[in-house]
Amino acid sequence: MAALTREETQNLIQEVLAVYPEKAKKDRAKHLMVNDPSLESAKKCITSNRKSLPGVMTIRGCAYAGSRGVCWGPIKDMIHVSHGPVGCGMYSTMGRRHYSNGTTGADIFTTINVTSDFQEKDIVFGGDKKLKVIIDELEKLFPLAKGYTVQSECPIGLIGDDIETVSKVKSAEINKTIVPVRCEGFRGVSQSLGHHIANDAIRDWVLPTREGKDDGFEKTPYDVNILADYNIGGDIWPSRMLLEEIGLRVIAQVPGDGTLMEMEKSIHAKLNLLHCYRSMNYISRHMEEKFGMPWMEYNLFGPTKIEESLRAIAERFDDKIKDGVERVLAKYKPQWQAVVDKYRPRLEGKKVMLYVGGLRPRHIIGAYEDLGMEVVGTGYEFGHNDDYDRTIKEVGDATLIYDDVTAYELDEFVKKIKPDLIGSGIKEKYQFQKMGFPFRQMHSWDYSGPYHGYDGFAIFARDMDMTLNNPCWKEMKAPWLRPAAVEQAA
Amino acid sequence: MPSVMVRRNDQGKLLFYVAKKDLEEVISEVEHDTAATWGGEITLSDGEKFFIDPISPPPTFPTTLRFKRAD
Numbered sequence: 001m002a003a004l005t006r007e008e009t010q011n012l013i014q015e016v017l018a019v020y021p022e023k024a025k026k027d028r029a030k031h032l033m034v035n036d037p038s039l040e041s042a043k044k045c046i047t048s049n050r051k052s053l054p055g056v057m058t059i060r061g062c063a064y065a066g067s068r069g070v071c072w073g074p075i076k077d078m079i080h081v082s083h084g085p086v087g088c089g090m091y092s093t094m095g096r097r098h099y100s101n102g103t104t105g106a107d108i109f110t111t112i113n114v115t116s117d118f119q120e121k122d123i124v125f126g127g128d129k130k131l132k133v134i135i136d137e138l139e140k141l142f143p144l145a146k147g148y149t150v151q152s153e154c155p156i157g158l159i160g161d162d163i164e165t166v167s168k169v170k171s172a173e174i175n176k177t178i179v180p181v182r183c184e185g186f187r188g189v190s191q192s193l194g195h196h197i198a199n200d201a202i203r204d205w206v207l208p209t210r211e212g213k214d215d216g217f218e219k220t221p222y223d224v225n226i227l228a229d230y231n232i233g234g235d236i237w238p239s240r241m242l243l244e245e246i247g248l249r250v251i252a253q254v255p256g257d258g259t260l261m262e263m264e265k266s267i268h269a270k271l272n273l274l275h276c277y278r279s280m281n282y283i284s285r286h287m288e289e290k291f292g293m294p295w296m297e298y299n300l301f302g303p304t305k306i307e308e309s310l311r312a313i314a315e316r317f318d319d320k321i322k323d324g325v326e327r328v329l330a331k332y333k334p335q336w337q338a339v340v341d342k343y344r345p346r347l348e349g350k351k352v353m354l355y356v357g358g359l360r361p362r363h364i365i366g367a368y369e370d371l372g373m374e375v376v377g378t379g380y381e382f383g384h385n386d387d388y389d390r391t392i393k394e395v396g397d398a399t400l401i402y403d404d405v406t407a408y409e410l411d412e413f414v415k416k417i418k419p420d421l422i423g424s425g426i427k428e429k430y431q432f433q434k435m436g437f438p439f440r441q442m443h444s445w446d447y448s449g450p451y452h453g454y455d456g457f458a459i460f461a462r463d464m465d466m467t468l469n470n471p472c473w474k475e476m477k478a479p480w481l482r483p484a485a486v487e488q489a490a
Numbered sequence: 491m492p493s494v495m496v497r498r499n500d501q502g503k504l505l506f507y508v509a510k511k512d513l514e515e516v517i518s519e520v521e522h523d524t525a526a527t528w529g530g531e532i533t534l535s536d537g538e539k540f541f542i543d544p545i546s547p548p549p550t551f552p553t554t555l556r557f558k559r560a561d
Binding site for chain 2: 040041043048049196282285288289296384385386389
């Protein structure tokens, strides 16, 4: 049951929109909807992936963020050169906590931040020369790097630098992969286009390297790829452990804790397991068309969804995997049951509002429901229609759904719905905490994690309990403003 | 003339996917769908219609094809 009825939610939307000018109101109304799970498609009720309104604050990123930060950033044995002025490069330094195994400077380079620091003269005379120098310098500094990516910032596209040619020439010279990525920040309406561009770069510059050649790779019928798991707080490790435990062989993790070689040999797998649909469905579709490799989405948040997903994965394989799944489910039942028994009484019936990106607005709902909590509002920063199609099935009737919500709207929704917990990004965190709402930063699990798999579920439950039942929320009012009765009781 | 990827979903139905439009819809009707040819006017489940010159022999899915908007 949702917190508000369908009518109340409808009225709430109208009330919040009332302050906007006529034109803005009309535009924003298209991005807000009241859920109806009986719908097949969200197309008629919600508009998404459109330019944000000028003059209102939203929390979207840019194409560069989508490519450098999301899709390419976690590839650990390549150096990602932020080509352009220093700011973009500086602010994309490991803010995302995509963990990787290895020794920095030897076999991993994810924490190292390389930028070409464009100056006026580079804008006037072009930055191609500088890029060549950078590659040479990096070769001297980090000879063990397996390859480079050139992540363009806005000026590269504006002045029309030819990074493709530089990459080709240098790549032949040093005999390493160099991937030029045309992810200038001004492209598209959000980071979503950056994901697409990054996927296209993988398609054009990485996958063809082993195509049609015999690279001596020994295939098994149980080879799978994990796609679009970014290893936030170590997420991919419990996922991989589960998949290996049921008998599959994970041959590539792209991109979380992944390597260039894994990406190249991913073409040998039997099945692509797609975690974040939004950011890497493009490459799965390409691999399906080109290599006949089917793909499927899965969800490893919370025991209910894990069970569903593992069973669905096993359907694609023979009895060995099916038996493996049953064995694993039976093995971990006592473990997650203990977690649910411990935390469910403390969290039962609490209401949650989510506003994140990618897959989380729908994927983590199952984990909350396993703890007896209810999601009363959800929305995507940069989702497309197909994301909302998938979301309307996951959330209850009359739940509020918002696309690219503005700071003002989210504030008002929260004030009215009064959830017990909010899950959103760092830009909302302190604002809501000051308003007295328990808050988790769900982009990078609030510096905790992993949340995937059975091990992750235990951490997830602990974190939610720790935040929600923290005694500090009772201390939000200054002592001299408290009613006298409460003061005496204390 | 959108470039369209046609693939089968888990239920074996054909899906019509246009990346640039975020359009992913089940194909409900194909004018010519025999062992010899595939194509003609194509109706999506939401009623939109597209056209492609009949292809023979039928393509193997998934594949990317160019469709025309049928009005």
